[in-house]
Amino acid sequence: MVALLGSRDELLRVIERQLDSDVHVRGNEITITGAPADNANAVRLFEELLALIKSGQNLTPDSVTRVFGILTADSAERPAEVLSLNILSRRGKNIRPKTLNQKRYVDAIDKHTVVFGIGPAGTGKTYLAVAKAVQALLAKEVTRIILTRPAVEAGERLGFLPGTLFDKIDPYLRPLFDALHDMLDPDSLPRLMQAGTIEIAPLAYMRGRTLNDAFIILDEAQNTTPEQMKMFLTRLGFGSKVVVTGDVTQVDLPGNTRSGLKVVRDILGEVEDVHFANLTSTDVVRHRLVGEIVDAYERFDARSERTSRTSNSAPSSRR
Numbered sequence: 270m271v272a273l274l275g276s277r278d279e280l281l282r283v284i285e286r287q288l289d290s291d292v293h294v295r296g297n298e299i300t301i302t303g304a305p306a307d308n309a310n311a312v313r314l315f316e317e318l319l320a321l322i323k324s325g326q327n328l329t330p331d332s333v334t335r336v337f338g339i340l341t342a343d344s345a346e347r348p349a350e351v352l353s354l355n356i357l358s359r360r361g362k363n364i365r366p367k368t369l370n371q372k373r374y375v376d377a378i379d380k381h382t383v384v385f386g387i388g389p390a391g392t393g394k395t396y397l398a399v400a401k402a403v404q405a406l407l408a409k410e411v412t413r414i415i416l417t418r419p420a421v422e423a424g425e426r427l428g429f430l431p432g433t434l435f436d437k438i439d440p441y442l443r444p445l446f447d448a449l450h451d452m453l454d455p456d457s458l459p460r461l462m463q464a465g466t467i468e469i470a471p472l473a474y475m476r477g478r479t480l481n482d483a484f485i486i487l488d489e490a491q492n493t494t495p496e497q498m499k500m501f502l503t504r505l506g507f508g509s510k511v512v513v514t515g516d517v518t519q520v521d522l523p524g525n526t527r528s529g530l531k532v533v534r535d536i537l538g539e540v541e542d543v544h545f546a547n548l549t550s551t552d553v554v555r556h557r558l559v560g561e562i563v564d565a566y567e568r569f570d571a572r573s574e575r576t577s578r579t580s581n582s583a584p585s586s587r588r
Contacts, residue, residue, distance in 0.1 A: 270297055272322050273315070275330075283330045284314065287337040313340055320349035331554075332367075338551060339369045346372065356400045359452055364400045367554045371397060374546040378512060381544040383502070385490075385533065386514040388548025389563040394514035395488050399448040401512070402484040406466070411510070412482045413465065416445045417501075419472040419492045442469050445488060472497060481506035490515035491530045492522055498529030518566070 274281040274294065285292055290303030290311045301311045317336050318328060326332070332352065339348040351372040357364040366372040371393055377384050378401045386394040402414045446469065449458055461467045472493065487493070487501055490513045498513075505511055515530045522528060537543045550563040 283333045317348040324353045368552040370548050370552045377544045377546050381542050383511045383543045385545045389516050391553040392548035396448050398486050398512040403452045405484045411484045414467045415483050415485045416469045417472050418488045445469050475504050479506045480504045482508040485511045487513045491517050491520045491528050493529040495529040
C-alpha cells in the first residue's frame with residue numbers, strides 16, 4: 270500500500286486529482302464510489318499501477334499522471350506495457366519510453382529504415398534515438414553510430430567563439446555527448462570514438478560519404494536547409510538506419526531560409542519505409558512547466574497568425 274499510495278499518501282492525492290470517483294482507503298482495502306464509468310476508470314488505473322509495481326518500478330507522481338494519460342488516450346496498449354519497455358539498463362538506471370507517443374516512436378525505429386521524430390523540447394526525441402543506437406550497436410545490428418547536427422548559431426557567431434574548430438563546434442555537439450555518457454561506460458566512450466565506432470560530427474562532414482552498417486542520427490534537423498536535408502538522407506547505405514529529430518517551432522536559420530524539416534514531410538510522406546513520429550507537449554518529460562510553456566507559445570503563435578491574417582485581409586481606406 271505504501272508503494273501504491275506513496276509516503277504520507279503523496280500518490281493517493283495525485284490519484285484523487287485524476288479521478289472523478291471518490292477514493293477511500295482503510296487498511297489494505299480501497300473503496301471507490303461514483304458513477305459506473307468513472308469507477309471503471311479508477312479500477313483500471315489502480316490495476317495498471319499495481320502492474321508497474323509488480324514489474325519492479327517505483328511509482329512517482331509523474332508516473333501516475335502518465336498512466337492516467339495513456340488510459341484516457343483510448344489506446345489499445347496497456348500503460349504498464351508502455352512504461353515497462355526497457356531499451357537499455359545502465360548503472361541501475363533503466364532507459365525506457367515514458368509516454369504512449371514515445372513508445373510508438375521507439376517502435377517505429379525498430380520497424381522502419383528512416384524515422385523522423387518531430388516535437389518540442391523535452392520530449393525525448395534525441396535521447397531515445399541515441400538509446401536505440403547504443404542498443405543496436407551492443408546487439409551487433411550495426412557496426413558504428415554516427416551522430417550529427419547542423420552547426421547553426423542560435424544568437425552567436427561561430428567564428429567569434431574561442432579555440433580550435435573542435436572547440437567551436439563542441440557546444441553544438443555537447444547534448445549528444447551527454448546522452449552517450451548516460452548510456453555507455455565513461456572509459457569506453459573515448460576508445461569507441463578513437464576507433465571510429467562512434468562518430469560525432471557537424472552535418473557538413475557528411476557530404477560525399479556513403480554510410481553502410483551504421484545507425485545515423487541527425488539532431489536539430491529544423492536547422493537544415495532543404496538541400497542539406499537531401500544531402501544527409503542520400504548518405505544512407507546498406508544495413509543502415511536513420512533517425513532525424515527536430516522541433517519545427519525552433520528554427521535558427523537566418524532570414525527567410527526554409528527549414529528542410531518543415532518541407533520533408535511533403536516530399537517523403539508517401540515513401541515506403543519512411544515514418545514520421547509526432548510528439549507533443551503531453552510527451553514532455555522534463556519539469557512540468559516545460560509542457561505548459563510549449564502550450565503557451567503555441568497559443569501565442571496561433572493568436573499572432575490570426576491577427577496577421579485579419580490585418581492583411583482588412584480593406585485599405587483612402588483619405
